[in-house]
Amino acid sequence: MDVILLERVEKLGGIGDVVSVKPGFARNYLLPRKKALRANESNRKVFEANRAQIEADNAARRSTAEKDSKGIDGKSITLIRQASNTGQLYGSVAVRDIVEALAAENIKVLKNQVVLDKPIKAIGVNTVKIALHPEVSVNITVNVARSPEEAELQAQGVDVMAEMFEKDEAGFTEAFDPNAEPGDIAAATAAPATEGETAEA
Numbered sequence: 001m002d003v004i005l006l007e008r009v010e011k012l013g014g015i016g017d018v019v020s021v022k023p024g025f026a027r028n029y030l031l032p033r034k035k036a037l038r039a040n041e042s043n044r045k046v047f048e049a050n051r052a053q054i055e056a057d058n059a060a061r062r063s064t065a066e067k068d069s070k071g072i073d074g075k076s077i078t079l080i081r082q083a084s085n086t087g088q089l090y091g092s093v094a095v096r097d098i099v100e101a102l103a104a105e106n107i108k109v110l111k112n113q114v115v116l117d118k119p120i121k122a123i124g125v126n127t128v129k130i131a132l133h134p135e136v137s138v139n140i141t142v143n144v145a146r147s148p149e150e151a152e153l154q155a156q157g158v159d160v161m162a163e164m165f166e167k168d169e170a171g172f173t174e175a176f177d178p179n180a181e182p183g184d185i186a187a188a189t190a191a192p193a194t195e196g197e198t199a200e201a
């Protein structure tokens with residue numbers, strides 16, 4: 001199906017471009033959201049007659065989005081969530097959570113402006129795109145952690161999960177091999193004491 005774009009659509013084109021798209025995409029997304037018109041003769045005439053106004057409106061919206069973007073670009077939000085020992089969240093962080101966290105910091109963003117390909121399901125620092133306008137987008141940082149302390153470490157670039165596994169491994173090694181030679185002596189002397197204890201028991 002051929003449509004005339006009324007605004008820039010990523011991977012398709014800019015204002016006034018006539019592009020061919022799947023009928024379902026046009027009917028379910030482009031047409032109801034007024035991002036495009038069916039490309040027929042009457043719509044072409046309507047578009048050309050209103051082109052200057054459409055472009056002026058778009059420029060005004062873009063200008064507003066650029067101003068708004070200055071307060072959002074590079075913003076970092078922290079979300080504290082429960083997670084397993086492997087860092088998997090019990091549940092997930094979705095668009096709504098990000099919108100609410102930004103709102104708590106007096107930043108108004110609509111759900112359809114948050115570009116999240118799939119929900120966040122593990123602790124860590126994620127970069128999320130906010131599309132304020134088809135031609136204006138910024139990135140924010142979403143720091144998902146189990147505690148404010150953990151969030152602080154992650155913000156400093158520490159891989160909390162890797163650190164935790166290293167500690168576990170270190171503890172595991174120390175338990176079995178405290179120190180080469182002294183360890184052997186300790187083990188040898190410890191054995192009779194253990195037997196004595198069992199004999200008493």
